[in-house]
Amino acid sequence: MSTNPDALVVRDHNTLFKGPEYQEQRERKKQFEAGSSPAEVARVAEWTRSWEYREKNFARKDLSVNPLKACQPLGAVLAALGFAGTLPLVHGSQGCTSYFRGHLSRHFKEPVPTVSSSMTEDSAVFGGLNNLIEALGTAVHVYKPDMVAVSTTCMAEVIGDDLQNFIANARTKGAISETIPVPYAHTPSFVGSHVLGYDNMLRGILSYLTEGKKGASNGTVNIVPGFDPYVGNIRELKRLLTVLGVKHVVLGDHSDSLDSPATGEYHMYPGGTPLAVAADSINATATVFLQSFGSKRTREIVGGWAGETVTVNPPIGIGNTDVFVTEIARVAGVGVPDEITAERGRLLDALTDSHAYLHGKRVAIAGDPDFVTGMLGFLLELGMEPIHVLATNGDETWANQTRELLAASPFGRQATVWPGKDGWHLRSLVHTEPVDLIVGSTHLKHLAREANVPLFRAGFPIFDRHHLHRFPIYGYTGGLALLTQLVNLFLDELDRNAPDHSFDIVR
Numbered sequence: 001m002s003t004n005p006d007a008l009v010v011r012d013h014n015t016l017f018k019g020p021e022y023q024e025q026r027e028r029k030k031q032f033e034a035g036s037s038p039a040e041v042a043r044v045a046e047w048t049r050s051w052e053y054r055e056k057n058f059a060r061k062d063l064s065v066n067p068l069k070a071c072q073p074l075g076a077v078l079a080a081l082g083f084a085g086t087l088p089l090v091h092g093s094q095g096c097t098s099y100f101r102g103h104l105s106r107h108f109k110e111p112v113p114t115v116s117s118s119m120t121e122d123s124a125v126f127g128g129l130n131n132l133i134e135a136l137g138t139a140v141h142v143y144k145p146d147m148v149a150v151s152t153t154c155m156a157e158v159i160g161d162d163l164q165n166f167i168a169n170a171r172t173k174g175a176i177s178e179t180i181p182v183p184y185a186h187t188p189s190f191v192g193s194h195v196l197g198y199d200n201m202l203r204g205i206l207s208y209l210t211e212g213k214k215g216a217s218n219g220t221v222n223i224v225p226g227f228d229p230y231v232g233n234i235r236e237l238k239r240l241l242t243v244l245g246v247k248h249v250v251l252g253d254h255s256d257s258l259d260s261p262a263t264g265e266y267h268m269y270p271g272g273t274p275l276a277v278a279a280d281s282i283n284a285t286a287t288v289f290l291q292s293f294g295s296k297r298t299r300e301i302v303g304g305w306a307g308e309t310v311t312v313n314p315p316i317g318i319g320n321t322d323v324f325v326t327e328i329a330r331v332a333g334v335g336v337p338d339e340i341t342a343e344r345g346r347l348l349d350a351l352t353d354s355h356a357y358l359h360g361k362r363v364a365i366a367g368d369p370d371f372v373t374g375m376l377g378f379l380l381e382l383g384m385e386p387i388h389v390l391a392t393n394g395d396e397t398w399a400n401q402t403r404e405l406l407a408a409s410p411f412g413r414q415a416t417v418w419p420g421k422d423g424w425h426l427r428s429l430v431h432t433e434p435v436d437l438i439v440g441s442t443h444l445k446h447l448a449r450e451a452n453v454p455l456f457r458a459g460f461p462i463f464d465r466h467h468l469h470r471f472p473i474y475g476y477t478g479g480l481a482l483l484t485q486l487v488n489l490f491l492d493e494l495d496r497n498a499p500d501h502s503f504d505i506v507r
C-alpha cells in the first residue's frame with residue numbers, strides 16, 4: 001500500500017504535469033534534445049505568422065499539415081450504422097478500424113460496433129481473400145447482424161482486392177449464407193475523404209437493397225442527409241416532416257445507433273433505417289438530398305428511380321431552411337402549417353435581438369464542403385463577414401459555387417475561398433488577415449488559442465466539448481440553438497474583457 005499521502009488524489013493533467021518530477025524530466029529531455037534557444041523558437045514562430053511565410057506555405061505541394069478531413073472508410077462506417085441490424089466490416093488492418101471506432105466514439109460519445117478483417121503483412125503479399133472470408137464468417141456467427149456492410153482501406157486497395165468476388169467466394173465456401181445482405185463499397189483512402197466514403201457506402205447499400213424492388217409508388221419522401229455528425233439534425237428533420245404531415249424515410253438514420261439511451265442493457269444494433277423500408281425507397285414520390293457535394297455518387301443511382309430528385313443546401317439558418325421546407329411541401333403536395341411558420345418567426349425575432357453583437361464580426365470557417373455552404377448562409381444572415389473559407393475536401397466546383405454565394409451578399413465580399421487547403425494554410429491566413437472568430441472542428445483549437453480568438457465548435461469532429469452533436473443545427477429550431485451558442489460566445493468574451501465600468505448586467 002502506498003505511503004504517499006497524495007496517492008488517492010486524482011489530478012487533471014493540467015495540474016499533474018506541474019509537479020516537480022515532471023518539470024525536472026521535461027528539463028532533462030530538453031537538454032538531451034539540445035534544441036534551439038527559446039528566443040530562436042519565438043523568432044521562428046513569429047516569422048511563420050508573416051506574409052513572407054504565408055507565400056512559402058501556399059507554394060507547398062505534396063505535403064499536408066493538419067488536413068481537415070478523415071479517410072473514406074470512416075465515412076463508410078457511419079453510413080453502415082444508419083441501417084438497422086447492420087454491422088460495418090472494414091477490410092483492412094485492425095489499426096485502421098480502431099481509428100474509425102475511436103474517432104467516431106470520441107465525437108458521438110457512444111460505442112461504435114465495427115469489425116475488421118485484420119489484414120497483416122502476409123495479406124498484403126498474398127491478398128486478403130482468406131481474411132475477408134474468415135471475417136465475414138466470424139462476424140455473422142458471433143454478432144448475428146441482419147446485414148454486413150463492407151468497406152476497404154488503403155492496403156486492400158493498393159493490392160487490388162476485389163470485394164464483389166471475395167464476398168461471392170465467402171458464400172460459395174459456406175462462410176456466410178446466400179441470403180444475408182452484404183453490400184460493399186471500395187473506399188480507397190488516398191482519394192476523397194470521409195464524406196466520399198459515406199457516399200460510396202450509402203450508394204452500395206441502396207443499390208444492393210433496392211435491386212429488383214421497383215413497383216408502385218409508396219407515397220413516401222426519401223431524405224438523404226449524407227455524412228451528418230449531428231444526431232440532433234436527423235431527429236429534427238423527422239420532427240419537421242411529421243409536423244408537415246409528410247410520410248418520410250431517412251436513408252441513413254444513425255440518430256439512435258449513435259445516441260441510444262442508457263437502460264442498463266447493451267443493444268448492439270439500436271435504431272437505423274429498417275432494411276425493408278430502405279429497399280422500398282426506390283418507389284418513393286421524391287428523394288431530397290441535403291448535401292450537394294456529399295451525395296454525388298448516391299444521386300447517380302437515385303436518378304434512375306421513379307420519383308423526383310431534389311438537392312438543397314443543408315437547412316442551416318432561415319434562408320436554407322425556407323428552401324428545404326418549401327421544397328418538401330412542394331414535392332409532397334402539402335401546405336406549411338402555422339406551427340412551422342411560428343418557429344421561423346421565433347428564430348427571426350431572436351436574430352434581431354442578437355444581431356448587434358454579431359454584425360460585422362470577421363470570421364474564418366473551415367469544414368466539410370456542404371457544412372461550410374450551409375453555415376455560410378446563416379453567418380451572412382447574421383451580418384457576419386466571412387474572411388477565410390476553407391474546405392480541405394472541397395474542389396473547384398464547390399469553391400466557385402461558394403464564391404457566388406458570398407458575392408450575392410454585401411457581407412461576403414471580402415471573403416476568399418480555399419478548396420483543398422489544410423489547417424496549416426488556415427493558420428497563415430488567420431495570422432496575416434486576422435479574424436474575430438473561427439468556426440470549425442476541434443482540430444482548430446490550437447490555432448484559435450494562438451490567434452487569441454474564440455473557436456465556435458461546429459462540424460466534425462468535436463472531441464473536446466460534450467453533447468453538441470445531440471442538438472440540431474438544422475431547421476428553425478437548430479438555427480435558434482446555433483444563434484444562442486454563437487451570441488453567448490461573444491458575450492462571454494465581452495464580459496471576460498470588460499473593464500469595471502462596462503461590466504454590464506444587461507447585454
Ligand code: SF4
Nearest residue numbers: 071096099153154189
Ligand atoms: S488513411 Fe489508410 S491507413 Fe490510414 S486509417 Fe485510413 S485506411 Fe487506414
